[in-house]
Amino acid sequence: MKSSIGIIGGGFSGCMLAYHLLEKTKDLQVVIFNKSSRIGPGLAYDPASSSMLLNVKAGKMSAFPSLPSDFVDWLIQVDAYPLKTKAEISNTFASRELYGRYLETSWESTQKKYADRIRIVMEEVIDVTKPEKDFLIYTKDTIFPTQYCVLATGNEIPRNPSITNDSFYQSSNYFQNPWSVNCELIDEKKPILIIGTGLTMVDTVQLLREKKKCGTIYCISPHGFKILPQGDPENTFDGILTKMKIENRLDALLTQFNVAKKEISKNRGSLEPLINYFRPYTSSLWQGFNFEEKSFFLRHLRHKWGVARHRIPPISYEQINNELLENKLIILAGIIKQFHEKPYGIDVVYTIPSTNKEATIHVASVINCTGPETDVSKMERGLLAKLHNSQLIQPDELKLGIQVSVNDFNIKNIHNTQNFYAIGNLLRGELWESTAINELREQAVQLSLQIEHAEKTKKNC
Numbered sequence: 001m002k003s004s005i006g007i008i009g010g011g012f013s014g015c016m017l018a019y020h021l022l023e024k025t026k027d028l029q030v031v032i033f034n035k036s037s038r039i040g041p042g043l044a045y046d047p048a049s050s051s052m053l054l055n056v057k058a059g060k061m062s063a064f065p066s067l068p069s070d071f072v073d074w075l076i077q078v079d080a081y082p083l084k085t086k087a088e089i090s091n092t093f094a095s096r097e098l099y100g101r102y103l104e105t106s107w108e109s110t111q112k113k114y115a116d117r118i119r120i121v122m123e124e125v126i127d128v129t130k131p132e133k134d135f136l137i138y139t140k141d142t143i144f145p146t147q148y149c150v151l152a153t154g155n156e157i158p159r160n161p162s163i164t165n166d167s168f169y170q171s172s173n174y175f176q177n178p179w180s181v182n183c184e185l186i187d188e189k190k191p192i193l194i195i196g197t198g199l200t201m202v203d204t205v206q207l208l209r210e211k212k213k214c215g216t217i218y219c220i221s222p223h224g225f226k227i228l229p230q231g232d233p234e235n236t237f238d239g240i241l242t243k244m245k246i247e248n249r250l251d252a253l254l255t256q257f258n259v260a261k262k263e264i265s266k267n268r269g270s271l272e273p274l275i276n277y278f279r280p281y282t283s284s285l286w287q288g289f290n291f292e293e294k295s296f297f298l299r300h301l302r303h304k305w306g307v308a309r310h311r312i313p314p315i316s317y318e319q320i321n322n323e324l325l326e327n328k329l330i331i332l333a334g335i336i337k338q339f340h341e342k343p344y345g346i347d348v349v350y351t352i353p354s355t356n357k358e359a360t361i362h363v364a365s366v367i368n369c370t371g372p373e374t375d376v377s378k379m380e381r382g383l384l385a386k387l388h389n390s391q392l393i394q395p396d397e398l399k400l401g402i403q404v405s406v407n408d409f410n411i412k413n414i415h416n417t418q419n420f421y422a423i424g425n426l427l428r429g430e431l432w433e434s435t436a437i438n439e440l441r442e443q444a445v446q447l448s449l450q451i452e453h454a455e456k457t458k459k460n461c
Contacts, residue, residue, distance in 0.1 A: 002027045003455060006137045006144060008125050008383070009152035010034030011042020013424040013440050015107050016063055017150060020448035022114045025455055031119045031144060033137065039120060040107035041100030042154050043179045049207040052096045053313045055199065055230070056437065059090030061099060063106055065441055074102050093230075093313035127386050130417055148451060151393075151411070151422045153384065155179075155372040161195060161336040168339040173346060175367045178204055183211040190215045190364035193348055197221040197331060199310055200369040202320055205329060217329050218361055221370075222353055224333035225324075226307045229317035231272040237264050241277045246285070250293040253285065271308040279433070286432035287406065294398055334359065339366065374428060375399040392417060396429030406430050409447045419454060423447055 005021065007014045010032045018030045032039065038046060054061060062070040072090050075081060080098060081089050111118055123139035128149055130136070135149040157177045160169050168174060175181045178200050186192065192208065194201050197219045205217055219225060240263045247253040260274055278285075286294070297305075312320075323329035334350035337358065345364045352359055377395050379385040387393045391414050393402045402422060403412040409421040423443050427434040434443070 002029055003147040003458070004029040004031055004145075005148035005150065005451065006031045006033065006128075006135060006146040007150045007152055008033045008128075008137070009042070009154055009424075010036070010039040010120070011044070011152065011154045012040070012063070012103060012437070013042075013154070013444060014150070014152035015040050015103065015110070016441055016444035017152065017423060017447055018118070019106075019110045020444055021451060022110065022117060024448055024452045027117070028451075028455060029117055029119070030114075031121060031137075031146060033121045033123065033125045033139070035122065035124045037122050038104065039111075040103035040105075042103075044155070045096050045100035045103055047096045047100070047203070047207075048179075048181070048183075049203070049210045050095060050097050051206045051210055052203050053093045053316055054096055054099055055093070055310070055312055057090065057230075058092050058094045061094070061437055063103060063437070063441055065445060071099070071102055074105070093315070125383050127383065127390075128392065129390070130392075130415075130420070135420070148419045148454075149421070150447070151384075151387075151426055152424055153426065155425060156379065156382070156384065157373065158196075158368045158370045159373045159375075159378060160368065161370070163336065163338050165338065165340070168341055168346075171341055171346075173341065173365045174339075175365070178367055178369045181207065181367060183208070183213065186211075186213055186365045187215065188213055190345065191362065192217050193346075193361065193363040193366045194219045194369050195221070195336060195366065196369035196371065197223070197225040198227070198306070198369065198371060199312065200371065202227065202312055202316055204367055204369055205320065205323065206316070215364070216327070217323070218332060218348075218363060219329065220332040220334045220336065220348075220350060222333065222335055223303050225331035227317070227320070228270070228272075228307060228311050229314045230311045231270045237267065237269055237273045240264060240267075241273065244277070246281050248285070248288045250289055250297065272311065275305075275308045282433045283431040283439075287430070291397055298398065332361070372425065374401055374425070376402055391415065392420070393422075398429050400429035400432075401426045401434070402429070404430050408450050409443070419451075421447060421451075 005028060007018055014032060018032060021028055021030060058072050058075060062068050064070050072086060075089050125137055125139055127138040128135060134145040134147060137144040137146060172185055192215055194204055194217060201219055240260055244256050244260055247256055264274060334352050336350050338349040340347040345362050346366060348361050348363060349358055375395055376384045376388045376393060393411055394413055396403050404422045404427050405412060411420045411422050424440055425435055433439055
């Protein structure tokens with residue numbers, strides 16, 4: 001009997017895993033479950049605005065580790081940048097829309113090559129069980145038995161801010177999902193509030209302006225706005241960075257980091273090269289930290305790391321900066337306390353951290369850009385909530401994802417369920433860095449090798 005694998009999620013991680021499994025195995029049947037009919041791009045690369053850019057240059061965005069120039073070669077093939085050389089295209093920040101087309105095209109090639117081994121189910125998965133040998137994957141109308149199951153679910157929608165009158169969240173003027181905002185419901189001239197000042201906020205501002213929403217945009221977060229642009233790749237500061245030692249303890253690592261930071265600052269450099277130096281080691285370092293060190297990092301260093309780590313293309317930074325200079329975009333440091341919806345609009349009450357005093361702004365719409373929910377114990381509905389209730393998944397100790405064995409991607413639970421895997425964002429608590437393309441494409445390769453080995457072992461028994 002041929003084995004089958006159910007991959008829940010048809011975005012980057014799910015499709016790249018499917019590709020490698022189809023390449024490595026001879027007869028494994030792949031079933032991909034995806035609510036959308038568009039397979040490949042996922043939420044991140046199926047944007048509502050064509051102006052949204054990747055935050056990484058095209059030369060580093062190949063979907064395939066063994067083909068580092070694949071995305072650039074595709075851009076040349078479709079004549080996306082007819083006046084640029086290959087080197088220039090490699091240094092270009094392509095649009096997310098273009099990257100989504102690239103992923104979709106890559107998947108179409110895979111599907112054409114392995115049509116007899118692929119099944120696409122365009123339905124939402126509502127539950128997964130494993131009563132005996134096989135997994136049972138449930139949609140609204142059908143039950144699919146498979147021998148392997150992978151959670152590649154991607155981003156969850158943000159958690160609502162904690163307020164007393166949570167009935168506000170039923171309002172048509174509140175948008176919890178920033179990746180699915182109905183701009184027709186937003187007034188063209190009235191002020192808008194965006195909760196959060198990270199990368200999703202930048203994308204949302206671009207979307208609103210593209211859709212001719214001219215009102216003042218307020219953005220609020222505890223730290224305010226500190227996003228930085230991508231820097232000059234020539235300033236690598238190798239002479240300083242090669243003197244560093246990668247330490248296993250957080251305090252020793254911080255000492256090394258701060259020494260290098262001071263040296264770079266003397267040369268009027270940014271922290272970007274320093275962060276880039278650490279990037280290949282972050283997951284292994286994170287795994288070596290104890291719980292107290294991880295907790296300290298999250299409390300005191302997480303925001304600083306995020307500011308230095310998550311940068312935007314210079315053109316996007318210029319747009320945001322111009323909005324700030326013209327007072328079309330106003331950044332507030334604050335913590336939301338209450339929303340009061342009234343006939344004239346919404347009163348937003350927030351606390352200013354520096355003074356602990358309350359202030360109020362008046363807007364017509366509110367968009368939640370606080371980032372994906374990561375704590376499965378806080379999810380009230382959806383597949384992950386169901387799996388948590390049945391104890392097939394459990395949050396990691398920091399509530400950043402779920403408990404997974406980083407050696408084989410197998411999900412840890414009280415049932416000791418085998419051949420049940422996770423990939424992508426759900427591993428963030430175990431790996432810290434588990435969202436960028438370079439991490440996800442490597443995970444897809446490694447998990448495919450794990451499943452290939454399991455298949456060979458089963459056949460030899």
